[in-house]
Structures are given as structure tokens and as C-alpha cells.
Amino acid sequence: MAGDRLSRAFAALADPTRRDLVGRLAVADATVNELAAPYDISVQAVSKHLKVLEDAGLVTRSRDAQRRPCHLQADVLDLMTAWIERYRRETEERYQRLDAVLASLDSDSDPAATEAAHEDGAAS
Amino acid sequence: MAGDRLSRAFAALADPTRRDLVGRLAVADATVNELAAPYDISVQAVSKHLKVLEDAGLVTRSRDAQRRPCHLQADVLDLMTAWIERYRRETEERYQRLDAVLASLDSDSDPAATEAAHEDGAAS
DNA sequence: CGTCTAACCAACCAATCGGTTGAATACGAG
DNA sequence: CTCGTATTCAACCGATTGGTTGGTTAGACG
Numbered sequence: 001m002a003g004d005r006l007s008r009a010f011a012a013l014a015d016p017t018r019r020d021l022v023g024r025l026a027v028a029d030a031t032v033n034e035l036a037a038p039y040d041i042s043v044q045a046v047s048k049h050l051k052v053l054e055d056a057g058l059v060t061r062s063r064d065a066q067r068r069p070c071h072l073q074a075d076v077l078d079l080m081t082a083w084i085e086r087y088r089r090e091t092e093e094r095y096q097r098l099d100a101v102l103a104s105l106d107s108d109s110d111p112a113a114t115e116a117a118h119e120d121g122a123a124s
Numbered sequence: 125m126a127g128d129r130l131s132r133a134f135a136a137l138a139d140p141t142r143r144d145l146v147g148r149l150a151v152a153d154a155t156v157n158e159l160a161a162p163y164d165i166s167v168q169a170v171s172k173h174l175k176v177l178e179d180a181g182l183v184t185r186s187r188d189a190q191r192r193p194c195h196l197q198a199d200v201l202d203l204m205t206a207w208i209e210r211y212r213r214e215t216e217e218r219y220q221r222l223d224a225v226l227a228s229l230d231s232d233s234d235p236a237a238t239e240a241a242h243e244d245g246a247a248s
Numbered sequence: 249c250g251t252c253t254a255a256c257c258a259a260c261c262a263a264t265c266g267g268t269t270g271a272a273t274a275c276g277a278g
Numbered sequence: 279c280t281c282g283t284a285t286t287c288a289a290c291c292g293a294t295t296g297g298t299t300g301g302t303t304a305g306a307c308g
Binding site for chain 2: 004006007008010011013014015016019022023026027028072074077078080081083084085087088090091092094
Binding site: 249252253254257258259260263264266270271273275276278 | 279282283284288289291292293294295297300303306308
């Protein structure tokens, strides 16, 4: 239980080889040997990478004789963007609030607006 | 030079503590001690986490006397979503292409459409 | 000056990671 | 049954990680 789903997903994509694998699987499903061909690391290493991606829920595997075709699973990607976008949006909103305060301070011909901004800050 | 910008960013967010730090920094800037308070790990450990986030470009630090307030930098988050969304979109498009083929096969009253789909696949 | 606080650097430790090699499993073909 | 192919398992290695503790720098304050 070292990490939750999100931790495993981010950790999985932290490796360039694994990101490349995801990029190629986005185009088409493929077997381990096919995926391993372009890299100059052993097939076992690629198999390990795929296991990491599988444990992260990014990849599923089916059975076709002795082949194990890999298939990209997109929903975890959605989970990741959801997490990231939430906080990106929050910082953005914080910027806009700051801009509003600065604008009201700049043209301090309207002391009521400035005071409202202060109240807003204190309320949080 | 173990990893590029993207690798460092994903690796940084692979840790739950670091994700929590990002979540809190999205709300407001904070100093190391303020950030460390809620966790039951040492301040040094939190400082290390912040250094990881800083190396990943997710956090910048300014100077205020002996304080080092941390500030969330949103552009790397954009870079990550850009990467993720690219491949999520690609898989989605692949699904739609497959659906189109299946639909044309189902009602095979239109052999031209089926053949077009085959040509599309061979063209890649 | 000395002292307190905020933060960092350095050394260390157990655990994990990315890679290797070698052996084992699973399956199709002859 | 035997052979070849595809894949995984197991053990090992060097590097990194997340955490600790102890000492050090930087700056505010008496």
C-alpha cells in the first residue's frame, strides 16, 4: 500500500520510457516484444515498465495465445488531469482576485471597492 | 540530468505529501514552517519536498527576511495536462475510428465505407 | 555583543527503482 | 513429445528516494 491510485499514476508517467510506451499505445495496441523493439534495453525491462503501467491502471492486457497485447486505458489519464486542473484553476482564480485588489488600489477613487477587497481577504 | 522537465514534474506529484503541499499552495503562498505544521514529519523533510517541487518548476521562492515564502507556479501544470490530454485525445479518436469500422461492418450494405476504413488502416 | 527563529546542508539509513542476467512458464507448430 | 517463441519470475546491483539527526547560515531583536 505504498501509494494510492493517483500516486501510482504520476509515478508511472515520471519515466520517459514509460511515457513513450503510453504514447505508442495511444496509437495502437501492441505486444511486449513489439513495444520493446525500438529501445536498447532488455525485453524484461520493458515488461517491468508495462507492469508498472498496469498496476497504475493505465494499461490493461488481454490474452492471445502466448501474446499479451497491451491496451491503453484512458480513464486514469482523466483522473490525473482532473487533479491537476483543479489546482491550476484555483491558482488562476487567486490571481484574478489579486488583480482585482490591485486594480481597486490603483484607482483609489473608489474607497468602497478597496474596503470590500480587504473584507474579502479577512473573511477567508 | 536524470530527467527532463516533464519527468521531474510527474515525479514530484507522485508523492501524496507533495500533492497536498501543491493543493495548499494553490490556496495561498506559505513559508516552510507553516507548510510543515500539519504533518508529523520533520521540517527538514518538508523542506526537501519543497526543493523537489522547486526543481520541478512547480514552486518558486522569494525572500522576506529569514522567511522563504513558497509560491505555486502554474505553467508546469499546463505542460503536464497538455501531455496527458494529447494521448487521451488520441485514444479517443482511435475508439471513434474503430466504432466507425464496426458500424460499417454491422450494416454491410455499404461496402465502400468498409473498404475506405481498411485503406485508412493500411495507409499508416 | 548574544540569542532566538527560519531555513538549509551534510551524513546516514532502509526501501524502492531501473536495469541486468538466468531460469521458468505457457503456448503453437512440426 | 520436442522445439521455438513470447512472456514472466527471481536474484542481484548501483542509484535514487523519503525519512532521520546534528550542525550551520541568515537575519531580527534585546
